[in-house]
Amino acid sequence: MDNYKVIEHDVIVIGAGGAGLRAAIEASAQGVSTGLVCKSLLGKAHTVMAEGGIAAALANVDSEDGWQTHFCDTMKGGKMLNNYRMAELHAKEAPMRVKELEKWGAVFDRTKDGKILQRAFGGHKYKRLCHVGDRTGLELIRTLQDKGVHQGINVYMECTITKLFKDGDTISGAFGYYRNSGEYVLFKAKAIVLATGGVGKSFSVTSNSWEYTGDGHALAYEAGCDLIDMEFLQFHPTGMVWPPGVKGILVTEGVRGEGGILRNNKNERFMFKYLPESTRHEFAETEAEASQWLEATLNLTKSTARRPPELSTRDNVARAIYTEVKEGRGSPHGGVFLDISYQDSNRIKQKLPSMYHQFKELADVDITAGPMEVGPTAHYIMGGVRVDADTAQSKVKGLFACGEVSGGMHGANRLGGNSLSDLIVFGARAGLHAANYAKELKGKPSINGKEIEAEITDLERPLNAQSGQNPYDLHKELNHIMSTYVGIFREENDLVTGLDKLVELNKKLDNLKVVNNRTYNPGWHMCRDLKNMLICSMAITKSALSRKESRGAHSRLDYTETDKELSKVNSAVFKQDGEMKLEHTPTLSMPEELAKLFN
Amino acid sequence: MAKVTLKVYRGDKEKGEFKTYEVPIEDGMVILDAIHYIQANIDNDIAVRWNCKAAKCGSCSAEVNGKPSLMCKTRLDRFAKDEVITVQPLKTFPLIKDLVTDVSWNYEVNKHITPLTSKDEGEWVIYQEDIERVQEFRKCIECFLCQDVCHVLRDHDKHANFAGPRFLVRTAGLEMHPKDTASRTKYLKEEGGIGYCNITKCCTEVCPEEIHITDNAIIPLKERVVDDFYDPIAKFLKGLFKK
Numbered sequence A: 001m002d003n004y005k006v007i008e009h010d011v012i013v014i015g016a017g018g019a020g021l022r023a024a025i026e027a028s029a030q031g032v033s034t035g036l037v038c039k040s041l042l043g044k045a046h047t048v049m050a051e052g053g054i055a056a057a058l059a060n061v062d063s064e065d066g067w068q069t070h071f072c073d074t075m076k077g078g079k080m081l082n083n084y085r086m087a088e089l090h091a092k093e094a095p096m097r098v099k100e101l102e103k104w105g106a107v108f109d110r111t112k113d114g115k116i117l118q119r120a121f122g123g124h125k126y127k128r129l130c131h132v133g134d135r136t137g138l139e140l141i142r143t144l145q146d147k148g149v150h151q152g153i154n155v156y157m158e159c160t161i162t163k164l165f166k167d168g169d170t171i172s173g174a175f176g177y178y179r180n181s182g183e184y185v186l187f188k189a190k191a192i193v194l195a196t197g198g199v200g201k202s203f204s205v206t207s208n209s210w211e212y213t214g215d216g217h218a219l220a221y222e223a224g225c226d227l228i229d230m231e232f233l234q235f236h237p238t239g240m241v242w243p244p245g246v247k248g249i250l251v252t253e254g255v256r257g258e259g260g261i262l263r264n265n266k267n268e269r270f271m272f273k274y275l276p277e278s279t280r281h282e283f284a285e286t287e288a289e290a291s292q293w294l295e296a297t298l299n300l301t302k303s304t305a306r307r308p309p310e311l312s313t314r315d316n317v318a319r320a321i322y323t324e325v326k327e328g329r330g331s332p333h334g335g336v337f338l339d340i341s342y343q344d345s346n347r348i349k350q351k352l353p354s355m356y357h358q359f360k361e362l363a364d365v366d367i368t369a370g371p372m373e374v375g376p377t378a379h380y381i382m383g384g385v386r387v388d389a390d391t392a393q394s395k396v397k398g399l400f401a402c403g404e405v406s407g408g409m410h411g412a413n414r415l416g417g418n419s420l421s422d423l424i425v426f427g428a429r430a431g432l433h434a435a436n437y438a439k440e441l442k443g444k445p446s447i448n449g450k451e452i453e454a455e456i457t458d459l460e461r462p463l464n465a466q467s468g469q470n471p472y473d474l475h476k477e478l479n480h481i482m483s484t485y486v487g488i489f490r491e492e493n494d495l496v497t498g499l500d501k502l503v504e505l506n507k508k509l510d511n512l513k514v515v516n517n518r519t520y521n522p523g524w525h526m527c528r529d530l531k532n533m534l535i536c537s538m539a540i541t542k543s544a545l546s547r548k549e550s551r552g553a554h555s556r557l558d559y560t561e562t563d564k565e566l567s568k569v570n571s572a573v574f575k576q577d578g579e580m581k582l583e584h585t586p587t588l589s590m591p592e593e594l595a596k597l598f599n
Numbered sequence B: 001m002a003k004v005t006l007k008v009y010r011g012d013k014e015k016g017e018f019k020t021y022e023v024p025i026e027d028g029m030v031i032l033d034a035i036h037y038i039q040a041n042i043d044n045d046i047a048v049r050w051n052c053k054a055a056k057c058g059s060c061s062a063e064v065n066g067k068p069s070l071m072c073k074t075r076l077d078r079f080a081k082d083e084v085i086t087v088q089p090l091k092t093f094p095l096i097k098d099l100v101t102d103v104s105w106n107y108e109v110n111k112h113i114t115p116l117t118s119k120d121e122g123e124w125v126i127y128q129e130d131i132e133r134v135q136e137f138r139k140c141i142e143c144f145l146c147q148d149v150c151h152v153l154r155d156h157d158k159h160a161n162f163a164g165p166r167f168l169v170r171t172a173g174l175e176m177h178p179k180d181t182a183s184r185t186k187y188l189k190e191e192g193g194i195g196y197c198n199i200t201k202c203c204t205e206v207c208p209e210e211i212h213i214t215d216n217a218i219i220p221l222k223e224r225v226v227d228d229f230y231d232p233i234a235k236f237l238k239g240l241f242k243k
């Protein structure tokens, strides 16, 4: 049967955000034939939206900084659940990867003496985020895109992968459809790199785009990988809350990094109240001290004043805002106030240009003249495919994962700016090791034709159905379930109810109906997206049920403290005999020389 | 509930027509929200591109009442009450379906532009004042609205001979990079077809990133081409001072 096209490469990279692009550049630099597949047009992946910056201990602004501090900040932010080796490699290699970007054409903002400028961000002890105003992701993706194009990578745009194939326990290929034409395509490959990003579309209020349906998580799960730490979903504290159409759209942490202040409707600077005991000493004690810090930051001078409380970690700020609103101290549209308008208006427009335009155009708010209204939004998943830190290889031979789809690097909570650096550090590693693997592999793993036929039948069911449900209605149901039962604060009863409802919803997947044919048909696309979202939602909910404690982004109302035993395990979800299983597996233990850094 | 009437182009390469939809209005709603409403509630198969919903990715380009616009940034309350709003795909590129066009030509053009070239292998010292202009060009989100509106492409179909404003902006960003040593004037004059641009400034008017495409990118590039090809003394002097 030849109702699909066949394309062959040594390495196929699925996903063209920062991680996938960097992986493809590295693989092709190793001299293997490399294909890059993505659902959107090139340059439109989530990475393009990143605003605040990329974390790397260059020590251009705060000379005390170094990889050791970055490593410790990352581990502390992740409540020590991180794969320490990933955090270590990340902290050591991020500076080199950022400098490489500059040589490839990225034009970062500068310090007075002509170096890459760095700004403060939550959870980072020093000013560490290299940035370009508030459009750092655009700079990163465009730089990598241009580099990749000139290096001769083959790009397959607007092509969705729906299945991975194995020959025994070894990866052998991927199958999918072109969105434009509906044409099917089989990619034969020796190695595959997953770089598909996150899962936010399962939630009703999210900063994520249509692409974030957890495809890579689901593909890896189906192929036999472990999904670890899935209970840790980051709610970013500051999303837009009004008007309804933009609810959830991100307001960069850069606003707080530049001095933005959070207040409730009583005009109280509430973050002082919410600093956890363990880190309180790192933050300003009074408004006066916070102002001193800001003064020094704006003038690029030194000061002993400590950071403002708004720069606490995201999990903490998100819970604080949620609590303020719930207890009746919120803003008119159900958020809190974030104010930067007390600063010089030209400076705001220069440092936060896209925020200025975003609020002006979408919400009729001039952020140089008054406060914004903000509230939590589902933003980033710390959990993902379990990989080996050094090679980025998963449990399945020849299957690699990097970027947001991989798990371990960020533990229980990611620090802002640590994702963009994660992408280029582990993107490069995944590309290198996938290429090496492909070079060493003897023979070509094969693909079973019957599996392809079965996949086509499955994909076409909603097109052939006589009657059935609207996939968009099911999507709304899913959003409702996740936002109601698996939100920022969780408890046993809610999680159990949520899981039951997900199981019910899952049954309806066989009964979908869409009109028209396969040509650019978003309704049809949504049918498969739903399957992936459900796999991820169940993994999140099961993992959340299993962690009977509060840690990082996972907050339980029925277990409000951290648990000593649970501090030593990661949750791992995997498929066995057709069912979703869960296990707690021990965290990796750090060698002495790293453990010493925390004394 | 208040409603808005939209006439949206539905069709493919072969045939198509405007279809009228009534969509309930919410506060602050944009055109893209209305299209999504149609997708979720009326016609699941309506094709549209989008990603960020915040004017950052350049995916949702279309012509709204004839004006090339980002749908995620075009508010419904900017139109008169009872005004019927038409939404149609970009005219300059071949239609795929409904509001989605084939913009792959743009990606081909990019491949022909010499990337950043520098022999400086040390740590780069670059001052903010020397990159303000380059950073302006690098704000481009590749929405291709400027390509859509430019008459050289839109009305004269010079896709084979003219790179279009987007790629003149890109070239300017490389040419004016403080560390770049390559020259792209030959490219601009020949393949890039900069001579086709007669400075109508239509591109600048539609750019959602407010890049001064004509004044800051195209005109200085035209001057460089003139210097290099028509003014031997200037070329000689420039050669002397180039690092």
Ligand SMILES: Cc1cc2nc3c(=O)[nH]c(=O)nc-3n(C[C@H](O)[C@H](O)[C@H](O)COP(=O)(O)OP(=O)(O)OC[C@H]3O[C@@H](n4cnc5c(N)ncnc54)[C@H](O)[C@@H]3O)c2cc1C
Binding pocket: A014, A015, A016, A017, A018, A019, A020, A037, A038, A039, A040, A045, A046, A047, A048, A049, A050, A051, A052, A053, A054, A055, A136, A137, A159, A160, A161, A162, A176, A195, A196, A197, A198, A207, A208, A211, A215, A216, A250, A379, A380, A402, A403, A404, A405, A416, A417, A418, A419, A420, A421, A423
């Ligand atoms: C608004 C916003 C602002 C942010 N700001 C910052 C910041 O300032 N600093 C920071 O460090 N982080 C930030 N983040 C987080 C960071 O941007 C993301 O985590 C990161 O960009 C993810 O990169 P990635 O390469 O893993 O995936 P992405 O960039 O999302 O790319 C995923 C790719 O996979 C493709 N894909 C997915 N599924 C399939 C499939 N089935 N078949 C084929 N292709 C597929 C997609 O098309 C896409 O090309 C921000 C996130 C958001 C949403």
Ligand code: SF4
Binding pocket: B149, B150, B151, B152, B164, B165, B196, B197, B198, B199, B200, B201, B202, B203, B204, B214, B218
């Ligand atoms: S100024 Fe030049 S590039 Fe811009 S629209 Fe006019 S002719 Fe086209």
Ligand code: SF4
Binding pocket: B058, B139, B140, B141, B142, B143, B144, B145, B146, B147, B165, B166, B169, B206, B207, B208, B209, B210, B211, B213
């Ligand atoms: S220059 Fe402006 S109009 Fe043209 S593609 Fe870039 S952002 Fe769009």
Ligand code: FES
Binding pocket: B049, B050, B051, B052, B053, B054, B055, B056, B057, B058, B059, B060, B061, B070, B071, B072, B073
């Ligand atoms: S959806 Fe990104 S620019 Fe409109």
